Amino acid sequence: MYAVIKTGGKQYRVQPGDVLVVEKLAGEPGEKVAFDQVLMVGEGEAVTIGAPLVADAEVTATFIETRKGENIKIFKKIRRQGYRRTRGHRQHESVLRVTAIAGGGQSATWDGEVDLTPLAVLNLRARNLAGPHGLEGVEVETVVEPEGPGKSARTRARVVEGNDLAEGVDTAEAATPEPKATKKAAPKAKKAGGAPKDDGFKNVANAKAPKQTRAQAKSPVRRNAPRSGKG
Numbered sequence: 001m002y003a004v005i006k007t008g009g010k011q012y013r014v015q016p017g018d019v020l021v022v023e024k025l026a027g028e029p030g031e032k033v034a035f036d037q038v039l040m041v042g043e044g045e046a047v048t049i050g051a052p053l054v055a056d057a058e059v060t061a062t063f064i065e066t067r068k069g070e071n072i073k074i075f076k077k078i079r080r081q082g083y084r085r086t087r088g089h090r091q092h093e094s095v096l097r098v099t100a101i102a103g104g105g106q107s108a109t110w111d112g113e114v115d116l117t118p119l120a121v122l123n124l125r126a127r128n129l130a131g132p133h134g135l136e137g138v139e140v141e142t143v144v145e146p147e148g149p150g151k152s153a154r155t156r157a158r159v160v161e162g163n164d165l166a167e168g169v170d171t172a173e174a175a176t177p178e179p180k181a182t183k184k185a186a187p188k189a190k191k192a193g194g195a196p197k198d199d200g201f202k203n204v205a206n207a208k209a210p211k212q213t214r215a216q217a218k219s220p221v222r223r224n225a226p227r228s229g230k231g
Helices: 119-126 171-175 214-218
Strands: 002-007 010-014 019-023 032-035 038-043 046-049 058-068 072-078 083-089 092-103 106-109 139-145 154-161
Touching: 002 032, 002 092, 010 019, 038 092, 038 106, 058 119
Parallel strands: none
Antiparallel strands: 002 010, 002 038, 019 092, 032 058, 038 046, 058 092, 072 083, 092 106, 139 154
């Protein structure tokens, strides 16, 4: 059995047991939410279409969390004017689990257990930071923070305890890296009997001539002819 409901200016086709992501609704995790704007109810070939709503039809869901959606990039540009602006937007959305549909003389329910685990905890489990398949000693606490009157509470995940890096190793000692040994350059030995060189002058006598290139070696030596004097 399925139904088409309207909420937040949008229409959704839902079935019992579906996870529904809609525009932000007021509520706390675990509360029951009822949608009375049911546009259509169907079961196989039997379909009941409202005009515009189906009479005495209702869809019941369980509130899971309110979170921010994906980040949407907004880019504006005016060519040949040097105008470029980049903005971002994350829409608030509510996550629900559809549990029952009733209308058109029929009804259907979902007998499963509603998991109130927020998306933040699921992301930590995906990174092996929480959950039964994660690291040992890591515990994640779900914190519900009310934002104010007329606003729905936000659910966040907070890591309570961290995992030790190894058994028998202190976490504080393992976190601080050992200082690296610095190598000191050995002093150069002075030549016996040699006069100390002055840093301000170059040793021109022992300097080597620059190496000629192939083009310079093949080219003939040009000599200037003596000038003829007039007298």
